[in-house]
Amino acid sequence: MDQYNIALIGFGGVNRALAQLVAERNDRWQTELGFRLNIVAVTDLNLGSVVSQNGIDARMLVETQWEKGGFARLSGGSADADNEKVIKQAPADIVAEATFTNPNDGEPAVSHCRWALEAGKHVVTTNKGPVALAATELNALARRRNARFEYEGAVMSGTPVLRTAKTMLAGSGLSGFEGILNGTSNFVLGRMEAGLGFSQAVGEAQALGYAEADPTADVEGYDVRLKVVILANELLGASLKPADVACQGISSLTVADIENAAKDGQRWKLIGSAVRQQDGRITASVAPRRLSVDHQLAGVNGAVNAVSFTTDMLGAVTVTGPGAGRIETAYALLSDIIAIHRAGPARPTKEAAE
Template identity: 70%
Template sequence: MTVYRIALIGFGGVNRALAELIAAKNQLWERDLGFRLNIVAVSDLYFGSVISPNGLDAKTLVEANFAKGGFGQLSGGSSEADNETIIKNAPADIIVEATFTNPKDGEPAVSHCRWALQTGKHVVTTNKGPVAFAAQELKALAKANGVGFEYEGSVMSGTPVIRMAEKTLAAAEVNGFEGILNGTSNFVLGRMEGGLDFASAVKEAQQLGYAEADPTADVEGFDVRLKVVILANELLGANLKPEDVTCKGISNLSPADIEAAAKAHSRWKLIGSAVRSDDGRVACSVSPKQLSLDHPLAGVNGATNAVSLNTELLGSVTITGPGAGRIETAYALLSDIVAIHNAHSSVTAKEAA
């Protein structure tokens, strides 16, 4: 049985949810998956940082009501975050990166991943920034150092669109996609169909926890643009940066636009799309589109995400599932750890043979 020592970078909703799962399901994973997880370090801007080579009790981490700088009360702890020291020096096998996404350059998360890979540690992340801005560099670092770099949760939270497309549709010849890749904007459009104006719909989304205090990244399409870059590069062999993708959000849609669409038996959706032409070039965009009601994405409501993959052999294949949520996103991290475990086990078995 394998024990993976993990360091959590960021202890907000997602990594806290992963700690909850570890506290509740480690024995189940040991039985069904062949490994268990041991948290040996945590670093967080609010709580500080702590290293414990023998492991930290996951249940205590989750249930203790730490104040600001509260990790300083723990043995081996400090009231200050120290991401670089934790990543480089903690006795961890896997760095779990779940800090905020910077839509301008992906930092500091890009550096977090780079430090980990350079020091021979696996990386799993839900952060869109490192994947959208530096995936090629980070993949090369991972390969050079014999470790894994996994990021399933960077596009649709726990819904496995990347791994699904690469593993199960490998021979179907994916040549494009279009998707609803932001639950906040989708919720806002749904509430506008229900009669609210844009500002009121955004306010309701904030009250329900779907939208941040500053909803710009969601409603102006910047979040979707990062996800489009990730999918285009990963599935279509593109080499795009976020600035290569045209981007328009939903803030200019009026109640009149929504009403006109309904009369035309259609509805507005914020769509991220990409298509690969015969010469290999990939064109991408993010913009509101008026979809007929029989379109496979037209019925995707609320905070749900969906992507329709256009394939040569199967036609359109649509994957629908949760695009957000603490536990759902923590599951994506777990699925990445499973992928690393399976790859490591396969290599070990080959070496033994």
């Protein structure tokens, strides 16, 4: 049985949920998966940082009501979050990166991932920015340092869309995809079908926690654009940047648009897609589309996500599942750790870490 030391960078919903899973399921993981997780470091801009050679009680981390700078109360703790120092020096085998990230340059998550990989530590992340903007660099760095850079949760949270396509659809002649990749916009469109105006539907999404105070990234398609870049680059061998993907959101749609589509047996959905053209070029876009009610994506409702892959041998293959949620996204980190464990050895070699 292996025990892996893990550092949590960011202690918001996702990494807090991972700590909760560690507290509740470590014994089960030892039996079912062959490893345990030992949290040796946590950083958070609001709470500070704490590092422990022997490990930090995961249940205590989750159940304590922390005040600003509260990690300073712990042995080895500080009110300051020195992410670079913690990532480089903490005795961690794996770094779980789950911070807020600027979608324009991927920072600070790109630097967090780079520091960890340079130190020969594996990285698991749910952040779209580093994958969409720096995956080539970070994967190359991981190979040089005998480490792994894993990011299953960057597209559909806990739904394993990347691994499904890479493993289950290998050799099927994958030539493109189209998907509903943002639960917030999908929820808003559903509420507009019920008669709500756009602003009212967005307000309801915010009240329910589906949308941020500034919902622009969701409703204008910017979140989907990053996910399209990731899928196209990972699965179709593209080298797209976000600027290469034409992007239109749903803010211009009206209730009348929704009603007119319904009269024609259609539904509006925000679709992110990419396709390999006959000359080998990969073209991609994000835009609202009217789908026939018998389309494989038309029945995807609420905050659920789905991707339909176009293959030569199987036709359309659709993967549907949760695209958000604390526990669901934390499971994506666990699935990355499982992949690292199964690839073995999960601990980088001494030479790689030096």
